[in-house]
Amino acid sequence: MAETPALSRMGLYGFVYPVLIGFAAFFLLPMVVVVLNSLRSFEEITQSSVLGFPRSFQWRNWSEAWSGYCMAGNCTGIRPYMWNSLVMAIPATIVSTLIGAVNGYVLSLWRFRGAATLFAIITFGVFLPAQMKLVPWAITLRELDLSNTVRGLILIHIIGGISFTTLFCRNYYVNVPQDLIRAARVDGAGFFQIFRRIIVPLSPPILIVTVIWQFTNIWNEFLFGITFSEGANRPVTAALMALNANIAQAREYGIESAAVLLAAMPTLLIYIFGGKYFLRGLTAGAVK
Amino acid sequence: MVAILASQIGHGLVPAPEQGRARWPRARRFWGVTAVEQIAKLVAVLALAVAVLYVVGFTLWTTWISFTDSTLLPNYTFVGIKHYTRLLQTRIWQVAYANLAIYGFGFMVFATAIGLLLAILIDQKVRAENLLRTIYLYPMALSFVVTGTVWSWLLNPGIGIQGFVRGLGWTGFSFGWLVDRDMAIYTVVLAAVWQASGFAMALFLAGLRSLDADLYKAAQIDGAGPARMYLRILVPAMWPIVIAVLVILLQFAIKTYELVRALTAGGPGIATTLPTTVVYDYMFQRGLMGAGSAAAVMLLLSLLVIIVPYAIYRRLSARRRIRHG
Incomplete structure (x- = not known):
């Protein structure tokens, strides 16, 4: 150094x-x-x-922000929106990470013809601006009858996260020695057994990074949240913006400040306690 | 290219997998295994297909819609490049790109300069290095909505910094960028610099610490003073990282959306409109899906204009390195 x-x-x-x-x-x-x-x-x-x-x-500001303040006619505070974000971010994080691990495994250790091209295409998804995905998602959600549901947002974040999770996992697994895989195959291990017995036990370091990255991004995401949900189904970022735009009544800055802090709390805590992993994800996904 | 970037900037940031930890049990062969195998392979193929279809399919879909007259509902009749030529002539699109130029340039320059300065200073064996780094980088953990909201309060002339200073007795003090058509775009620069400078610092710090210590030793033996060491070693060695950071920040600037929406909502008037906000406006405010998609495709093209040359540059310099050993 x-x-x-x-x-x-x-x-x-x-x-x-x-x-x-x-x-x-x-x-x-x-x-x-x-x-x-x-x-x-x-x-x-x-x-x-x-x-x-x-x-x-x-201190009343905090309890008001949590469960009393009125936004767009609903006097529920931000609690239900925090819950929406949580219910959205946790499954989307887990599923997109698992898919990324499988994809990463296939692309790095089963080097079939065209694997590099597929990886390049998936990586391109990291650059793709969200605006390119808005119309297809609007149509897809309408067809699947998932408009204005938290499930629709979960789907968006699962699929939308795969590019990142695949990138992270593939770049990690590519360092696993091919000999290890070859030896396992000689012993009769198949595709799934190698994944379970070799790849999964090696994975915790990259899975922590991926999970932290995904959770932070999904929690903080706003554009899809505001576009594809309304009213009680909004994630917390979209609800905060509604609060912000609520110019009809006098601004309750004290309560809004508490609401902003509550909404920022989960990702801030992750950053404070998992800063090392947060930074790794940030640097590896630097091109977002 | 992402891999190249990551490996250059964060050399060894993610430790390599530990080797030889897995102990292989005697392979079992009974009928269940093959069924599990087949299902697992099917799942893997599906996962890969979804990932590829998503990227290719959605890109082509939006591009296709941009050549149609879709409004609130998709309508797949081809109308050629009508939306593109019209959009290029609208004032809002020109203003959006002019704003993006100011914002992108200001943001890139300030975030890079502050990031580099902080990285060099923090690398002087300072006390409380971890604490300082944590403070500089925490904005990246926040949502742009939070950043935009909080800065909109601070910059609000009535309730923010201007009001505070006037309250102290300096009643003639004026700091009303947020409501000033000519200056509002700089509030976006300010908030974005606040959010991303720590990130630039982290990238530069990783770069500084990956430099070869022998370079400095050799220069010291040659009797180079510290000022010359900066010029002769640090600058050439850091140059590729500076370019990488500039590219990363620029594409970040092109994609900026939430921050503007929370901070200025594109106003006053259209003074802080960016291409991203125009896309949204066309698609969901005016219900012009075809025109909005054309704007989104142009946004993507703007990104490619930055990224493709950079990728080529990276590949060429990698090849040059290999040739020269």
Whole structure:
């Protein structure tokens, strides 16, 4: 591992910490603002600004955001939308990861003719902008009678995630020595047995990365959520936007801040506790 | 190409599979095994077929619809490139691309510069490196909806930074980019830079740490000072990574949608409209599926204009490396 040449020898050391800390403040500022606002009262924010320290802690904001606040006529808070996102993200993450593992296995270890081309095509799906998929999905969901359902969104995220999961798994399995597979075949092991007995036990490192990547992306996804669901079926990102666009009533910044934090919580927690895996996914999927 | 990118930037980021861990039991042969085998193979073929059909099928489907007069429902009568020529002449499409040019350029330059600066500074054996890295990168874990919403509050002239500074007593202070037609696009730059600079830093840091330590030693033995080391070693070695990061950020910029929708909703007026928002507008607001699809295809072509030359460049330089050993 190489060290970057020391700036200290160029007489620039005094400038390292101020810059690093200044940028840390820049990145933290919005988060600090939201956390503080989630504890401030409506009057306090509207009479001054969103930048300020709470005069008294309004814990009520959090309970309102969770289960009381009205959005588009429904006074349910964001709880049902959080539930929708969870019910959508968990199965979609699991199934798309499993399909990616199978595809990765086939493409890396059963190098049939055309495997490289198929892999290139699937990888191209990583670049494909979501806008190219909107119309086909609209038609497909209508045909399958899945418009405006959470199941429809699950389907979208399973299929839409396969490009990424296949890419991650294939690039990992390609390092499994071919000799291992050959030896297993000599012993009479077949396609499925090799997968179960050799590939699956080797997979936890890449599966963690894939699961974290998929869950974060699906949880944070907005375009499909807002396009293909309405009202009570919306995932939390789409519901937040509805809250945001609710200009008819005076903005409850305190409650909205708590709602934003609640919606961001799952992926933030994953990032804080699984940062290493998050970063690996981010770098491997850098071309998104 | 993704694999090339990943292997170049994150050399060894994902550790190679451990070898020799699997212990192979004596192979069993009874009638059940073959049935399981056949089903497993069928599942694998289906999974692969779905993945390929999805990419190829959906791309061709949207392209096909872009050549038809589909409105709310698909209508498969061919009308040629009508939507493309019309779209290129509409003002909103031109404004969208002009905005994308400003936003894409500003975002790329600032995110790359901040990312590189932070990576070099963090690589000076600083204290609390992990904490700083965590702080710089956490925005990437957030939804663009969250980022856009929070920045829309901070930049709101009444309730945000402007209101705060005025409240402090400087009543003439003005910071109203969000509602200023000429400046609104820079709020998108600001929010996107906030979200993605840490990501650029992470890529650069991985690059810096994968450089060969011998390079520095050799230069030191030659008596090169630190300034010259930056110029002679760091710059040439980091150059390919800088290009990779620029390409990644540019395609990120072209795909930006949610952030604008949450931050400015394309406004004021159409001042922050991007091609992605135009696509959505045509498809779902105006119910013009054919025209919207044409816009989506042009969006894809814009991406290809960036990615194809880059892929060719990567392949050529890889070949050159092999030839020179």
